[in-house]
Ligand SMILES: NC(=O)c1ccc[n+]([C@@H]2O[C@H](COP(=O)([O-])OP(=O)(O)OC[C@H]3O[C@@H](n4cnc5c(N)ncnc54)[C@H](O)[C@@H]3O)[C@@H](O)[C@H]2O)c1
């Protein structure tokens with residue numbers, strides 16, 4: 376099963392699952408109704424478009440059923456079924472907030488579904504969070520424990536029979552555009568209302584147990600390791616950190632996409648500086664890291680991938696803490712003020728002040744950005760210790776970009 380059916384699930388977990396015909400996916404969205412309807416009309420199949428010099432198109436058929444978020448009974452019945460062995464999730468970083476009684480949320484639905492499974496006999500299950508969240512397995516496990524803390528038997532069953540796997544996921548998959556359908560038709564001769572554009576590269580690193588079995592994802596290159604920590608730091612700090620840097624600093628410089636942003640020498644130099652700083656806090660052999668950086672730049676500049684900065688800049692309050700703050704804290708502990716991190720924080724402040732902000736904390740953050748003394752207040756909203764750091768606050772204030780008022784997108 377999957378929760379959070381969108382572009383990334385289809386370019387990543389569904390593509391990996393395609394290699395094992397023994398398995399199929401019952402994919403559920405959170406709210407979207409158009410995508411499951413279109414996929415149902417196409418018997419679950421869709422086109423994966425891989426642009427580039429040797430553009431390719433593949434039809435992926437591993438989604439057996441697609442359901443809208445409103446189909447609650449279907450969700451509960453699926454999750455109660457012993458035929459279901461694995462549940463993957465892509466519900467964004469914010470989607471892992473602990474459930475609040477009476478409020479609908481991804482975690483609320485998951486816990487309700489797990490309770491149903493427990494009552495129906497309690498077959499073992501593995502949860503596989505696939506969002507860019509540090510320690511995603513641990514975060515999800517904590518959410519379950521907190522939600523079940525007053526239900527002793529259910530909590531015991533969760534601990535004994537539901538495993539939570541930690542993952543690092545990677546495949547750059549921009550939001551769809553209106554041109555994608557025509558590209559898919561030209562590439563395959565088939566009408567597809569919901570194709571997905573992605574890159575040839577894909578990575579999936581997983582740590583944990585699968586008591587009820589799993590698809591043979593390793594056939595497509597998934598790696599099973601004891602601990603994802605170093606892989607996670609590499610991916611979150613280097614790829615996603617650079618993305619967040621390019622998104623905020625790029626918007627402030629009038630750039631539109633990741634490709635345009637890495638074509639800007641000033642931004643490219645800032646990314647390289649960021650990577651130099653982050654490299655001091657990760658235990659990866661320098662040659663391997665240099666090769667990873669080289670490939671990232673190639674991927675960022677790849678033709679045919681229109682990855683909009685405005686898309687990446689969404690939910691900054693959830694992304695900056697995962698992608699930049701661990702390195703920033705380590706640098707401050709060493710007495711340094713890392714310029715590229717300061718650049719991002721300053722550009723984020725400017726984004727909150729001038730742009731159309733999409734963030735679960737938008738109301739609070741936009742008000743702070745437009746208040747007096749916004750820099751310290753915004754840093755405090757991200758992290759108490761960093762907000763109390765006078766030297767950092769002064770550096771961010773000095774780095775604030777000048778840009779015209781009014782929405783940039
Ligand atoms: N797109 C990528 O390149 C990529 C790569 C790696 C990881 N991811 C992860 O996958 C997530 C989804 O990316 P996508 O490209 O599929 O986006 P998408 O917009 O196509 O799909 C997002 C899905 O998440 C659901 N969702 C959004 N906010 C939610 C919330 N608060 N609670 C529950 N569900 C929510 C939506 O309903 C939708 O089903 C990202 O947030 C990221 O964590 C994406």
Ligand SMILES: O=P(O)(O)OC[C@@H](O)[C@@H](O)[C@H](O)[C@H](O)CO
Pocket residue numbers: 467468507544545546547548614615618619686687
């Ligand atoms: O998907 P988000 O919104 O969490 O982050 C935007 C991008 O940084 C992200 O999607 C990357 O493209 C992805 O993590 C690459 O694997």
